[in-house]
Amino acid sequence: MRKGTFFYSQNFKKYMIQKIFTTILMIGISTSAMSQLMIRGVVKDKQSSETLPGAAVILQPSGQNAITDINGHFEIQYNEPMPVTIITSFIGYQTDTLKISDLPDQALTIKLSKSVDLKQVDIKSRRESTSISTISTINTTTITQQELLKAACCNLSESFETNPTVDVSFSDAVTGAKQIHMLGLDGIYTQIQTENLPLIYGLSSAYGLGFTPGPWIESIQINKGIGSVINGFESITGQLNIELKKPQSAERFFINGYGNNEGRMELNLQTAHNFKHHISTELLAHGSMNNLKMDDDGDGFLNQPLAKQINLYNAWHVAVPGKLEAQLKIHALYDNRIGGQKDFDYDRDYGKPTFYGVGIENKLFEVSTKTGTINPGKPYKSIALLTSSRLHQMDNYYGLKTYKGDQRSFYANTIYQTIIHDTRQYVRSGLSFRYNHYSEKSNDSAFYTNEIIPGAYTEYSYNDSKSVSFVAGLRADHHNKFGWMITPRIHFKYNFNQLTSIRLSTGTGWRTAHVYAENTSVFASSRQVIIADNLKPERAWNSGVNFTKKFQLFGHDAALNADYYYTTFMNQVIVDMEDIHKIQFYNLDGRSYSHYVQAELNIEPVQNLLLRMSYKYNQVKTTVSDKLVDKALTPKDKALFNVEYSIHDKSWSFDATAKYTGLSRIPGGGVNDNGYVIPSYSKKFMTLNAQVTKNFKKFSVYAGCENITNYTQKNPIIAAGEPFSDNFDASLIWGPLTGRMFYGGFRFTIK
Template identity: 40%
Template structure:
């Protein structure tokens, strides 16, 4: 019994001792941080310092800890947390430790938690401000002025235009420092210098005053908002109300054309400012001042244009609208005409492997177009255009705010080509006549700030009619009653789409979004005595979930997609029908380090006709320095060929059509599968004291399978699957630099080596020039505070010789040479802004008058065996001039 009592007494004493000397307590403390990486660092440090549990919340900046007071203390925890970089209510980290944190962890240090410290001690803070300048003399002037205004430290970076300041807030202020800097000649995020002070600066100090200094320093959210960083560098600058999942967000653009330094892939952002440098009546003309994309006429009868990238046809580039499938299937031939230039707010152009999130069809890259939407203030504009050869266009764009959460856009377009022109006297119209009516309505809901929801709805309808062929052809007569060769193309197209997203409360890096689109496309047409009818119904859906692993250096996207295509085509007396259903799953991981970004993704698609397809893609970016960036990419893509819709340029001929089937389920052909590999090096530097950028890239595309279009027999067009090798090598080097204030040059050279094993042996792909040169110059007289100014733009392109398909079996007078002649083209435009609301422009295209001689083979005998309008390698229109007016109200 006594032993039991002793044991109980011992246990009681131990319990009392535990209570007295080993007290477990819970505490809260204020600790500064910014992102998931901060959370990880704070909690791990607290646990290493003796805490049993530690939870830090970014929204409240609060750390909750549980610890044994006999082993550690709150004071010790907070001191250790400060040592690794996080200010808190008791301790501040050193400036060096703070500066060495990753950029996404840089929290606001201008406000302290310690109120006594604010009152009784110097309030030394470190902050960033944006200040304009151009050279070392500017740097010296800015830093000296900042120190005279009370800053203890001042360091200005000419590349980023960021001024790093340290000062005692009880003695001066950021406002005072920036005001004093403006008085000596430097615009900044709060103040602008007057014109006379700016003009008095030395010539080397004259910076670009068109830049927007009101976008203060880098947004502290820009590094860790995984849900909004998918396509362009400007996304990091969007306000919280513009954040959305990929494809649902609203975006804005700053530079006219800029290579996105943050993207792992080679992504160019092209905005409306760039599009205004040329006529840009539709998407096919949006790349006249861009060296990456090649634009050419596809045939001499219908006058349609096609894009080429990395040495391959348009069909191998994914053409999307607001990240939804757009120009594909039956729209391949004429779809570039369905997006008016004045409807475009921006274009994102990706060379090489793009994200797996957007689908499997991209092989050479992706071109995404964004429509104009309501952004802060209502916009209403009217554009009128006319050229000297009988083409007229009108565009109306209106955006307005319905209430605090709803905005709308009304987009209207109409065009008509009424002039009959046969400048080369071959009896065929040099350009088809016709008209188009195109209308779209966009409705946007934005409540991201409160509920986290946002949605975008769109609807578009167009009617497009074009008439081509011989002069005097009467499209009102029945086809069988015609005695002249004619082409009649009627297209009706309807689309409706919706994109809805949700950002999780308290988790700006986590979002979910759903995109849906239905498209109906119908074409009724005939080419001489040949009929072509096509009808396509497409439904597309894409569900995307985005989040992080641990912190925002480890992001991921995953989801599922579904594509339904129903095709019904008649060519001559044959009918071709098929239905494609493609459910798919995807996953993409993004790893971000201090100097590198890795994006690795893959998708699996279960195609009912092409079988299960696995599509991996990877992009890697390494920053040797802020001025030197290396990118590497590799990826796979696949697609099913639409052999009739994609080759309508050859319908205007009397070639017979032959399909060599090999057991595939699309026209008897197997799907096209290709791998693309790329590398690029970007270097920024100073040239003549001005900013310059040089980029060189190389891409190779290897086809595992391809549907070849064989034109080597001039009486036939033969479709068959590749048996052997097919590849495309693309090398491009480009230099962008400023010669003087507001005078910018762009110079580029491209080399293509594109070959395939045809039935008759390995040959160069026809109509692809090996050598291309490009030069663009842009000048503006715009001055700060002046609404009236002139702009001048000119583009010269050199196109080397191209291989022409074999015509040796034709009569001698109808034979074409093996290679075309090289040629040059010259476009130019002058525009004058009378004020903020009125702009007029005048320009010319193909001012060298370069034209292909006799672009139509045997034009005098259009119903004969040798007639062919598809052998086009050069411009077919003479020099053309145009005028236009833009009115905003």
């Protein structure tokens, strides 16, 4: 038995199973609950009536609390006798105290007045487009729709342009596929969900970032480090939860158009309607295309593949007051891309060693549901059921190589929530079930995988509503091939005051690797693919510390955020590209770890001028071919500087983002192979994006430029003139692939 694996003897398995399930079943059965809250309201600026997201609302004497969402709304469970005092506070505003003697039968409206400091200087406050919580026990940053509008956010992969935590880069130089990096590691170690349901996994790992249009997104929650056991076992470096627009609160009508000088055109349409009897629905539609062949660097290959996408989403929300809330969502997508050499013609060249072509076709259909019970007599108790069913088919070709994939998945999660003695102590527990069937074919090889993973979990949370809170969770999952896997996680937060907090977290996560689906770049080269037998689950331990401080600077809001996270793998599927003619996949035999440090400062030196500055350093090493080396294609450091300015009435806004990317090691570098030189390290580079937006009452137009510095990676494709030779490789990507790009668009809204 190798050191670091997580398997047990039969006797110990039985003992652990009995103990875990006994504990969980004593607490309750279910998972990740929908909010069943009794006191609802909205917090607004008293003078402008603008809603205030991030305001703290506390009930006394119980200490129950909530933070207002991006629309300024809050909901708090209530189970104490009347009267109750509601204390509302927000940085830059006077604290409001409201005493109520009877339970309100409608939502409250709380208006706050701006505060004045001892020198009688006006303290200005603003609606944060990106908020860093000092209340949540888990280290959470929320990106609002306001932040997404600061750049050409055409899809999820382009939603992090102004965020320093999540990095996005191209996977290769021919398919247009993108990947994220978080805490210095690949995106496969980040759990990506939409409204707490699985979003990107399996076949969608390579191209799924392009399957969620930006205008559909209401907000994105970024949880750094290990997440909650309620949402599953996969999270190792963090969780991304995408909140889409809701049927009950979405605009009645919205249309967005976009185009750029490289031939990309997009149209997004949204319509929503609230029926009587607490029923609402919305329809989101997206269409995009790119029919312009461009080859800026003259290597004969397209900058980006020609593409077409049709994407439809329909959601329904039903509420039975005092009893039930339910959601039904249906998602259908067709995505087709054709890339490769500019002169490739499918009818003439497919399957022949003439011109190199790439074809990517994705068909996806998904149905998901959420159902939650409401107990007015005991509002602290709730039960919810979340389900998701997915069918995904992929049909690809890369030169003479082919790949076909078929995925059929089902996910279910139940959540039971209750308190222990009082509302300072909550327990959430439940059962989950996952089924994944994968059928993959590549040329003359075929792979079939069936995963059946039932699981159970319990999570205890404590919050004294003053300074201390912590969350401790444990889950047990049984994989039909690898047996029982135990996942413990702990989060702790201490508030020095309302605006200053420190967090500690530690725990494990695990996942199973899907080599071809998660590494499509293996097809974009002539490398021989070697996959070891009996690849084991990837498992890692992640620990971290976070410090958050909000304060006043220059009479305006400011925030400082600092992180350190350490990830060490007990097992990892190594992607070994050190031999330039091979790519090997095998289990870790040695050490693999990541040290991640990041500091971020947000300030407003003058009114309406917002600055964001960040720097992060990665030390990521892994054992490859018995040597501990820097992880390939992972920059040592990165920096971001974002400027946002809007005139007083917000009719005009200006945004600019500069990014610095440091050196990264190129696998197999430092060689000259048949005249093709592969350097040992990448180059340092900077990029600059800018956008200007003109806002009218219901209409806005915007224009911008990406990669103003026009920096691109030189010769990203090795042996581009010989795509069918043994030297061809389009997978060693570390920099931008396209140069300066201009774009423009419009948005029209009827609320």
